[in-house]
Amino acid sequence: MTDLGRYQDPLTIQRVLHATGTIAIVGLSNNELRASYFVGYYLKRHGYRVIPVNPREKEILGETSYPSLLDVPVPVDLVNVFRAPDALPAIAREAVEIKAGALWCQFGVINEEGARIAETGGVTVVMDRCLKIEHARYVGRMHWLGFNTRRITSVRAGLQ
Amino acid sequence: MTDKLSRAEQAREFGFETRQLHAGQRPDPNTGARAVPIFQTTSYVFEDPESAAAYFNLQEYGNTYSRIMNPTVAVFEERVANLEGGAGAVAFASGIAAQAAALFTLLQPGDHVVSSSALYGGTVNQLKHLLRKMSVELTWVDPDDPDAWREAVRPNTKAFFGETIGNPSGNVLDIETVAAIAHEHELPLIVDNTFATPYLCRPIEWGADIVIHSATKFIGGHGTSIGGVVVEAGTFDWSNGRFPVIADASPAYHGLRFHETFGMYGYLMKLRAETLRDLGGALSPFNAFLFLQGLETLSLRMDRHVENARAVAAFLDSHELASNVTYPGLPGNKYRPLVDKYLPRGAGAVFSFDCAGGRDGGQGLIGGLTLWSHLANVGDAKSLVIHPASTTHRQLGDEELRAAGVGPGTVRLSVGTESVEDLIWDLEQGFARVAATIGEKVETV
Ligand SMILES: Cc1ncc(COP(=O)(O)O)c(C=O)c1O
Numbered sequence: 184m185t186d187l188g189r190y191q192d193p194l195t196i197q198r199v200l201h202a203t204g205t206i207a208i209v210g211l212s213n214n215e216l217r218a219s220y221f222v223g224y225y226l227k228r229h230g231y232r233v234i235p236v237n238p239r240e241k242e243i244l245g246e247t248s249y250p251s252l253l254d255v256p257v258p259v260d261l262v263n264v265f266r267a268p269d270a271l272p273a274i275a276r277e278a279v280e281i282k283a284g285a286l287w288c289q290f291g292v293i294n295e296e297g298a299r300i301a302e303t304g305g306v307t308v309v310m311d312r313c314l315k316i317e318h319a320r321y322v323g324r325m326h327w328l329g330f331n332t333r334r335i336t337s338v339r340a341g342l343q
Numbered sequence: 344m345t346d347k348l349s350r351a352e353q354a355r356e357f358g359f360e361t362r363q364l365h366a367g368q369r370p371d372p373n374t375g376a377r378a379v380p381i382f383q384t385t386s387y388v389f390e391d392p393e394s395a396a397a398y399f400n401l402q403e404y405g406n407t408y409s410r411i412m413n414p415t416v417a418v419f420e421e422r423v424a425n426l427e428g429g430a431g432a433v434a435f436a437s438g439i440a441a442q443a444a445a446l447f448t449l450l451q452p453g454d455h456v457v458s459s460s461a462l463y464g465g466t467v468n469q470l471k472h473l474l475r476k477m478s479v480e481l482t483w484v485d486p487d488d489p490d491a492w493r494e495a496v497r498p499n500t501k502a503f504f505g506e507t508i509g510n511p512s513g514n515v516l517d518i519e520t521v522a523a524i525a526h527e528h529e530l531p532l533i534v535d536n537t538f539a540t541p542y543l544c545r546p547i548e549w550g551a552d553i554v555i556h557s558a559t560k561f562i563g564g565h566g567t568s569i570g571g572v573v574v575e576a577g578t579f580d581w582s583n584g585r586f587p588v589i590a591d592a593s594p595a596y597h598g599l600r601f602h603e604t605f606g607m608y609g610y611l612m613k614l615r616a617e618t619l620r621d622l623g624g625a626l627s628p629f630n631a632f633l634f635l636q637g638l639e640t641l642s643l644r645m646d647r648h649v650e651n652a653r654a655v656a657a658f659l660d661s662h663e664l665a666s667n668v669t670y671p672g673l674p675g676n677k678y679r680p681l682v683d684k685y686l687p688r689g690a691g692a693v694f695s696f697d698c699a700g701g702r703d704g705g706q707g708l709i710g711g712l713t714l715w716s717h718l719a720n721v722g723d724a725k726s727l728v729i730h731p732a733s734t735t736h737r738q739l740g741d742e743e744l745r746a747a748g749v750g751p752g753t754v755r756l757s758v759g760t761e762s763v764e765d766l767i768w769d770l771e772q773g774f775a776r777v778a779a780t781i782g783e784k785v786e787t788v
Contacts, residue, residue, distance in 0.1 A: 192354060193351075193352055193353065193354045194351055194352075194353065194354070197348060197351045197352070198348060198351070201348060216592075216598055216599055216600065216604065217603075217604070218603065218604050218605075218606070221401075221402055221604055224397070224402050225402060225403060228397065228402075228403060290606050290607075313606065316608075319404055321352070323404060324403075324404040324405065325404055326367065326417060326418075326421055327404050327405070327406055327412060327414060327417050328404050328412055328417065328431070328611075328612075328615065329412070329416075329417050329420025329421055329424065329431050329432050329433055329434070329611070329615070330421065330424070330430065330431035330608060330611070331366075331421055331424040331425050331429060331430055331431050331432075332367075332421065333366075333425065334352055334369070335352075335355075335357045335361065335362065335365045335366060336350075336352055336365075336369055337365070337369070337370060338350050338369070338370075339369070339370040339371075339372065339375050340369065340372050
């Protein structure tokens with residue numbers, strides 16, 4: 184059994200959210216009703232540079248889509264994965280090769296070997312978590328719709 | 344960046360008493376207000392046309408219109424969700440509206456529901472008549488009989504429904520067992536946790552999938568406001584093939600597949616964006632504020648309610664004019680093992696007993712009380728009393744009355760937080776009147 188708790192630490196998640204500027208989304212769909220499109224749209228809205236990685240599309244969300252991570256011409260801070268779990272080891276190898284800061288695997292994208300490859304290569308791993316939800320939890324407005332953010336703090340944050 | 348992270352949040356499991364004060368709310372970012380501001384507004388100015396579209400498309404969490412969401416109501420929703428251990432919550436204008444919406448979201452005509460028969464009378468009416476109007480079939484089961492739940496399941500069954508502590512006869516639901524039977528059949532268990540509150544029992548921890556509250560009762564705690572809330576655990580697989588209403592492309596939301604797109608939040612999104620939008624029944628921000636005030640002291644009040652309820656139940660149990668005291672926390676009560684398992688801090692503060700003298704006796708007792716309030720509610724800090732056969736359960740036939748555990752002389756109590764000796768003194772006044780009435784009858788015969 185994979186110890187998922189290791190890859191879901193709140194402090195790591197907050198650090199990754201704040202350290203990231205450019206996000207490559209592997210498996211981003213061009214169908215606006217798919218979860219990956221919701222996530223990509225949301226991240227773009229919140230000021231991240233989103234780079235689609237999908238060999239079947241030319242452009243998604245107004246951004247050029249690349250066939251693989253190795254084809255992306257700019258530095259990538261975070262690789263966000265919407266693919267079947269067994270695709271993860273290959274993606275993790277590419278994430279290490281392009282020196283991405285972190286590898287973020289969405290709900291259900293759980294693969295121990297992929298996580299190990301990334302970690303050994305110095306890439307931080309978050310697994311079985313949704314990037315949109317975690318952003319909305321710590322930075323965004325998830326609390327506006329009655330979701331349980333589990334946050335407890337009396338610190339006053341800035342305007343939102 | 345380091346600045347922002349210097350006060351980043353740790354993975355701490357905060358205690359219940361901390362969460363009843365803080366969950367769902369942070370100091371207002373604009374003003375610093377420490378109390379929850381009452382956002383008494385119908386609607387919200389959009390930043391720009393793209394943002395407006397994103398909110399309506401559910402691509403971004405945003406406020407549009409207070410029938411669907413409101414920042415004060417949202418604090419209440421998140422706080423209840425947090426205390427119950429759910430993924431989120433949606434609030435409604437009443438407990439009954441919350442129940443209707445929870446069911447409406449997962450049902451369609453031709454479906455079937457299995458429900459405990461030991462429920463609040465208003466819920467019995469709702470399930471019996473409202474579901475029939477929606478062409479949904481219903482089977483009542485004895486909640487204490489696991490085989491009855493199992494045998495009632497049909498191919499078109501969509502949910503199990505029960506109350507943690509049944510109103511008014513105090514049946515304690517064996518949540519873990521009934522949830523396991525529901526899950527064997529890939530069905531969700533819906534539990535009305537009104538009488539226990541999340542302080543005394545958290546049904547999700549025992550396998551329940553949806554928890555409902557009439558916030559009108561102990562959550563508000565002061566008898567000021569009507570409201571309700573639905574919490575969902577976020578763990579049920581709505582894509583298991585039984586719930587095309589949630590899993591398939593929704594014609595009411597331009598083809599969105601709620602469970603696929605929102606995952607563990609799919610049911611809650613649909614509950615809000617479709618059911619609340621279309622049935623209305625939104626909670627007012629002011630009532631949400633009052634419920635939040637109530638939640639801040641929930642544990643303190645519940646401990647006191649339980650302490651007083653135990654003392655009143657023990658008094659009645661030894662009184663010659665009272666019988667059949669249904670407080671599940673009494674030592675000899677048949678639900679005591681379930682209380683020890685599910686309600687270790689106490690079995691709440693609502694129960695009934697049969698007053699000597701039948702219908703006249705019950706009404707006579709109430710007529711003799713001067714401190715207990717005679718009214719149709721429970722869960723107020725003040726002690727309340729009612730005679731169900733002539734009020735809350737009046738619409739039920741004899742058979743249904745018996746199934747709900749109500750007899751002609753049954754009196755229901757909601758024990759408040761007053762000085763307990765005053766509550767017992769008042770009941771003694773009532774019994775003196777009953778004794779006199781019964782005595783008179785004997786003389787005139
Ligand atoms: C157990 C229970 N559930 C639901 C309800 C309905 O709640 P409301 O009156 O807030 O609509 C009540 C009200 O008495 C209740 O006692």
